Amino acid sequence: MPTEYDAIIIGAGHNGLTTAAYLARAGYKVLVLERRDILGGCCITEEIWPGYKVSTAAYVNSLLRPQIIRDLELKKYGFEMLPRSPSSFTPFPDGRYLMMGPDKDMTRREIAKFSTKDAEAYPKYEAMLEKVADFLEPLLEQTAPDPFSNRLGDLWSVAKTGFGFRGLGRDVATDAVEILTGAARPILDRWFESEQLKATIATDAVIGAFAPPSHPGTAYVLFHHVMGECNGVRGVWGYVKGGMGTISNSIAQAAQAKGATIRKNSEVGKILVKGGKAVGVALKDGTEFRAPRVISCADANVTFVKLMDASDLPAEFLARVKAIDYSSATVKINVALSEPPQFTALPGKGVGPQHHGTMHVCPDQDYIERAYDDAKYGRPARDPMLECTMATALDDTLAPPGKHILSMFVQYAPYHLKGTTWDQERDKFADRCFDVLNEYAPNFKASVIDRVVYAPPDMEKAWGITGGNIMQGAMSLSSMASFRPVAGYANYRTPVRGLYMCGAATHPGGGVMGACGLNAAREILKDG
Numbered sequence: 001m002p003t004e005y006d007a008i009i010i011g012a013g014h015n016g017l018t019t020a021a022y023l024a025r026a027g028y029k030v031l032v033l034e035r036r037d038i039l040g041g042c043c044i045t046e047e048i049w050p051g052y053k054v055s056t057a058a059y060v061n062s063l064l065r066p067q068i069i070r071d072l073e074l075k076k077y078g079f080e081m082l083p084r085s086p087s088s089f090t091p092f093p094d095g096r097y098l099m100m101g102p103d104k105d106m107t108r109r110e111i112a113k114f115s116t117k118d119a120e121a122y123p124k125y126e127a128m129l130e131k132v133a134d135f136l137e138p139l140l141e142q143t144a145p146d147p148f149s150n151r152l153g154d155l156w157s158v159a160k161t162g163f164g165f166r167g168l169g170r171d172v173a174t175d176a177v178e179i180l181t182g183a184a185r186p187i188l189d190r191w192f193e194s195e196q197l198k199a200t201i202a203t204d205a206v207i208g209a210f211a212p213p214s215h216p217g218t219a220y221v222l223f224h225h226v227m228g229e230c231n232g233v234r235g236v237w238g239y240v241k242g243g244m245g246t247i248s249n250s251i252a253q254a255a256q257a258k259g260a261t262i263r264k265n266s267e268v269g270k271i272l273v274k275g276g277k278a279v280g281v282a283l284k285d286g287t288e289f290r291a292p293r294v295i296s297c298a299d300a301n302v303t304f305v306k307l308m309d310a311s312d313l314p315a316e317f318l319a320r321v322k323a324i325d326y327s328s329a330t331v332k333i334n335v336a337l338s339e340p341p342q343f344t345a346l347p348g349k350g351v352g353p354q355h356h357g358t359m360h361v362c363p364d365q366d367y368i369e370r371a372y373d374d375a376k377y378g379r380p381a382r383d384p385m386l387e388c389t390m391a392t393a394l395d396d397t398l399a400p401p402g403k404h405i406l407s408m409f410v411q412y413a414p415y416h417l418k419g420t421t422w423d424q425e426r427d428k429f430a431d432r433c434f435d436v437l438n439e440y441a442p443n444f445k446a447s448v449i450d451r452v453v454y455a456p457p458d459m460e461k462a463w464g465i466t467g468g469n470i471m472q473g474a475m476s477l478s479s480m481a482s483f484r485p486v487a488g489y490a491n492y493r494t495p496v497r498g499l500y501m502c503g504a505a506t507h508p509g510g511g512v513m514g515a516c517g518l519n520a521a522r523e524i525l526k527d528g
Contacts, residue, residue: 005031007293013041016297017251018517019502024258035267045245051400055244059407062228062237063513077250080241082394083230087357090200091345114194129223132176140515144481144490144507184213195364210327212372217476239391273312278499297503299472300485320486325474326467328456329412336449337404341441355393361386378418380429415456422455471510492520
């Protein structure tokens with residue numbers, strides 16, 4: 001195997017593979033090094049049990065950039081989206097339920113069961129979010145400028161964004177600022193009166209964050225549900241046929257078709273630096289590969305603290321990296337089922353529309369706040385917030401005939417527990433989550449064939465994400481755009497010449513978008 005390349009990419013997450021594909025398209029000799037025996041990072045499909053193809057980590061998609069799908073011809077390599085409609089089902093303790101989705105008339109009728117006022121307000125709320133998204137979404141595929149530099153490109157980018165913001169008009173601009181900086185709860189309380197609707201929407205604001213909807217910064221995620229697309233339809237989320245790993249595998253095939261080399265079971269132990277410039281990497285087994293460009297898909301802590309000597313980095317930069325917030329309070333439980341959950345609120349046998357989208361267990365906003373309060377003091381939530389999806393409702397290739405896979409995304413449960421350990425609490429917490437779902441779907445526990453539980457430390461170990469943080473660092477305003485991963489280095493470059501970053505630690509952050517990898521490739525190609 002050759003040891004000299006034009007570019008070496010550390011980690012075969014979907015962003016790293018995207019960067020590899022674009023560099024290979026440009027004629028670069030590219031090597032991707034992946035420590036595991038599977039490609040995709042957190043965007044993977046694994047056969048955990050015979051016949052069950054599980055999206056172990058990420059589980060739904062909408063945000064993968066259309067440009068990447070087109071440029072890399074991903075559909076040619078098996079990428080196919082299955083739109084979810086309805087997209088949301090929330091049962092309540094009083095036996096009622098709320099179903100929502102892209103069918104606007106159905107959604108209005110469902111909301112009207114709880115409040116006619118809210119049913120009238122909801123389309124206006126969505127229109128407000130769409131206006132904000134129209135302004136923000138194009139920024140995802142742009143390199144965030146450094147507002148403190150004197151480079152003309154940065155100054156022009158800041159000015160262009162400012163004029164675009166001004167063009168929103170006073171009212172929409174005010175909404176945009178609140179969404180970027182504010183808390184979700186006051187926004188929802190201002191727009192709606194029904195706690196059932198507010199609780200359902202609020203789950204979108206906190207997913208993956210160690211924060212309740214009353215905390216500043218949680219509003220930012222609200223507009224994501226109207227952003228992105230599924231099969232060309234704006235704001236629709238879907239499952240990926242064959243599981244989320246199909247995304248990573250299709251990008252990998254596109255990269256390989258252009259000549260990229262991908263090597264699994266190849267854990268990088270050190271980034272090699274000489275004279276202030278990256279010159280290659282050394283694997284844990286001592287094997288060395290050389291290249292004038294090294295690109296890390298890992299988070300900033302792994303890249304700069306674990307894989308580099310402190311002497312190769314400016315002390316101030318390293319201090320900023322060490323200050324990045326990797327707090328996590330999410331547990332992922334993957335479950336094999338003999339039958340779908342049958343909810344008391346919507347009785348029936350087999351798969352129904354309630355199983356197509358996300359099944360929420362979250363009766364009101366206070367429920368989320370109390371779950372957060374437990375985690376804040378080092379305890380797994382006594383009454384956890386559950387987001388459950390069952391991709392087998394739309395994709396029967398994922399499990400044996402008649403069987404199903406349930407993905408349970410749970411909040412809140414902190415990385416660091418007070419007075420106990422995850423080895424002691426892991427199964428007890430999973431049991432509590434099962435008890436909670438069973439209160440709404442009494443057949444659930446009896447239908448469980450098997451399960452795998454990932455607490456935050458398990459996520460860190462399995463997927464190499466510091467603290468189990470699925471976003472490779474907090475997504476608060478102080479850690480976004482020009483300040484991601486740290487101020488002054490939002491352009492995918494680092495203090496070391498020839499060393500770049502391309503993962504979710506960079507702008508625009510977490511989620512299966514591919515934008516970080518796309519943007520990084522563009523900047524690397526600019527440098528030549």
